[in-house]
Amino acid sequence: MIGVPWAKESKQYAVLRSNALNFASAELAPVADDLENTVDSPLLWKAVEKAGEMGMLAALVPEQLGGEGVDLYSLCVALEESAVECAGFAAALLFHNAALVPLVYVDRKDLVEEFTKGRPLCTVATAGEVSLDDGKLNGNAPFVFNVLEGTVALLFPGSGEGRKAAYMRTGAEGVETRVDPYPLGWRVSNFATLEMRSAEPVFVLDKSEKEAVTATERTLYLGLAAIANGIVRKAFQKAYDYARQRYQAGKLIIEHQAMRLMLARMLCSMEEGQAIIRRACGVEDLGPAIIAWRRAGANACQAAMDGVQIHGGYGYMRDYGMERLMRDAKYCQMFPRPEEEQLLRLLDMVEQGT
Template identity: 25%
Template sequence: MNFELTEEQKLIQQAARDLAEREALLDVIERDEKAEYPYKHVQRMKELGFFGMTVDPKYDGGGMDSLSYVLVLEELSKHDSSLAVILSVHNSLACWGLENFGNEYQKEKYLKPMARGEVIGAFLLSEPEAGSDATHQKTLAEDMGDHYLVNGIKNWITSASTAGYYILIAQTKPELKHKGINAFIVEKDTPGITIGPHENKMGMRSSDTHSVMFTNVKVPKENRIGEEGFGFKFAMKCLEVGRIGIAAQALGIAEGAYMRALKYAKERKAFGTEIANHQAIAFKLADMAVKIETAKLLVYKAATLKDLHQPFGLIGAMAKRYCADIAMEVTTDAVQIHGGYGYVKEYHVERLFREAKLTQIYEGTSEIQRIVISRSILNE
């Protein structure tokens, strides 16, 4: 077992770290407060090739491995997880899904611009009444012969207003239940699409989240991904990959909070000494460090298994569950260590604490991950 990153992985990790520390960190508090989209930083991530970084170079991607990609999400999330979620949805869900299940026509037309970072991708699965239970899709995609006619509402869509292409999951044959679900590529400018107001979120406020309404939207037949009825399986496959990304994001959030708490504990004095010298604080820091190290091993293992083309679903679910939950614990402790300063914005930990909460909810709640894990281990 080799725990050393390659020279190239270290370079990519450093590149993401530099972007986060030298650029994104400078206005992260302001963007969070105003819920402003990070246009400037998204442009920089495009220039650096983070959008589409894992796509095969024959489709204009960066050809990097999953571990490198995980390192990027982790580094960004230490300072600004809004950037990480924009990247994760684009790469893990939109690009990966299309690259693995789209046909050549679809890859040529839609994947290539996404892999070059020219067009951002979004993934439309959740609905007002279909979150964890994704089988009950109410959005209808009726087969009209030469096209599909889509009607319905999608919720909590990351990059809904800034994306150019939507990967849409919708029901075509309700009588077949989840086997009647299809996946489509829909261009955002298609007539009949209405984007709802920006959601006023607790955290990751700099990312762009909306509901999207479809009213008699015509989607060409050739834009269906895979065979008829493949949509649900497609969505689950994409989410399996997405989990690793969100786990990396949660890990980064935890690390961001930990490193700030560690620094603060060595500087702040109480009862005549630095608070790190009090066992109450030192033990907290020790537990935070253990959790982070464990989380890292899980995420890196999941990414490595994916790179080795071995089954990674179970470890990915474990990584997502564990990283999200420890991100919540570690950020809570980081706020506590900072005391009153942890409760104000300048010290970043209250923001990381708010950001951590989302990692337990989206792309499969911690409870859903436990279902995935328990079913998998019980069926072995």
């Protein structure tokens, strides 16, 4: 199948990729459109249950804490394959898994058990401004996915290097949830802004905060890069298939040089994305993860846009499945922080030797 890495992966990852792809084809492909049209649909929970059976609900949590204990690259492989069929679902899984990362640093099996019941999924809030004053959370956190009644949200109160990691439940006293019914992409779960006014956290990390925040961020950036790469692959597959069956100017679209160029660029993007993710997963630093996210996000936006263009008018219509990729791809680029801000942060990191 086109889109699987050209460079050979070890057997462990190849098997995982194959299993994840089977899961995506069987569980996500048939319901991807419905998932987008109905937030919190029973179909979503059926897919979540299946993902749980595959160990995708506590992927990074060590086995001794009740998780799967896989490495970050494995999670990226699973997310990329899921995103081929439904980027929104993959994003939901990513936020859930990323939210559990700080628990690894405090050895809290009880919290892992409590947070990984599957419904609702956990989430991460990275944007906005949140503070922790006298043990209470205050501020706004926009752009939060997976939000249902009782969702456990991981927040990073504070700013810069002094950020902490705190868990909070939606629905708790002092927490207001403002749902945005109409996000551009990733529409499988509620998308909301959380407003905290002296809200009581469920748990605040009291050690290794910096490591926990960085590890969570790294998970998010690489997970998003993987999802973006899944979108590139889907855009390529759909555009390639369409180009081989639709005629224009008396010949197949695939025979037109301008369209071939677009498809070839998508091929480059796939390979580039996979290589850069693999490399960034191999180092502990945050910088390469941000670079991978940035590149893969931009590639996904371009690939999805070109995919729509190759489909012409059909690409623009909901029923033909291309336009969703364009909407989902943009969120891979916009989330979790503005791109240029992170670009500047990269230079800061190098200068500070971090």
